Amino acid sequence: MGTNGSGWFWSWKRPPASPAKLTELANLIHLMRGFVLISVADRWTWVAHDSGVFSVFSLKSFIQPAPQSARNYMLTWNNWVPKKVCLLAWRADKDRLPTRVGLARRSIQVPTILCVFCGEADETSEHLFVSCSFAQSVWQLITQWCKVSSIYAFGFRDLLVLHWYSRIPKKKMKAFHAIILKAIWCIWRMRNDMVFNRKPPSLANVIGSIKVLSLLWVKNMVKERSITSSQWRAFDVFNG
Ligand SMILES: [Zn+2]
Structure with a gap:
């Protein structure tokens, strides 16, 4: 699968034919709607901090930034x-x-x-x-x-x-x-x-x-x- 800027193109080894596979394909296309692929290497990002870098401190702030903890x-x-x-x-x-x-x-x-x-x-x-x-x-x-x-x-x-x-x-x-x-x-x-x-x-x-x-x-x-x-x-x- 790839994108040419105006839509997706597919390189099938075997095109999906069954109703179940076609439904899965439709769901996949729906999920990918709005995503733009760019040609850089994949990387992991920590979504709980603006820098995208994981730290125990940011995890702690993410879990407990509020005035009272969920436990209390x-x-x-x-x-x-x-x-x-x-x-x-x-x-x-x-x-x-x-x-x-x-x-x-x-x-x-x-x-x-x-x-x-x-x-x-x-x-x-x-x-x-x-x-x-x-x-x-x-x-x-x-x-x-x-x-x-x-x-x-x-x-x-x-x-x-x-x-x-x-x-x-x-x-x-x-x-x-x-x-x-x-x-x-x-x-x-x-x-x-x-x-x-x-x-x-x-x-x-x-x-x-x-x-x-x-x-x-x-x-x-x-x-x-x-x-x-x-x-x-x-x-x-x-x-x-
Ligand atoms: Zn259930």
């Missing part, structure tokens, strides 16, 4: 989202959601404790919202939308403190926090739709709901009625 974290209620949304995040943080593992722990019979989305790991809050491939795709799309660094979450609580590390203006950070809380809400709602209504999960639907509902809340709860849908879709709001 008390859930910050965000009044730009309904209370039920904050409450769901609080329950997930305390591991009090009726996930399949949560139900089994309370001796409630469940057909399986495997994740409803991927079927590859036990359905705990941490898996459902952090390590599941479905959730990871949601976070990836949200970081692209909000133009913040990729999300590195190792536990559920990391999601609740992500906005601290976003390096964006204060009000925009609060909007980003509201979007994360909204995403947690939408992932849980989609999970319930799948369990109770056998509705297949859809990444496009969940991202669509997050964008539409979060704009509605911001417009009504923050009284920012002048924000347009196209500004919100570009996350071109509260720029300082």
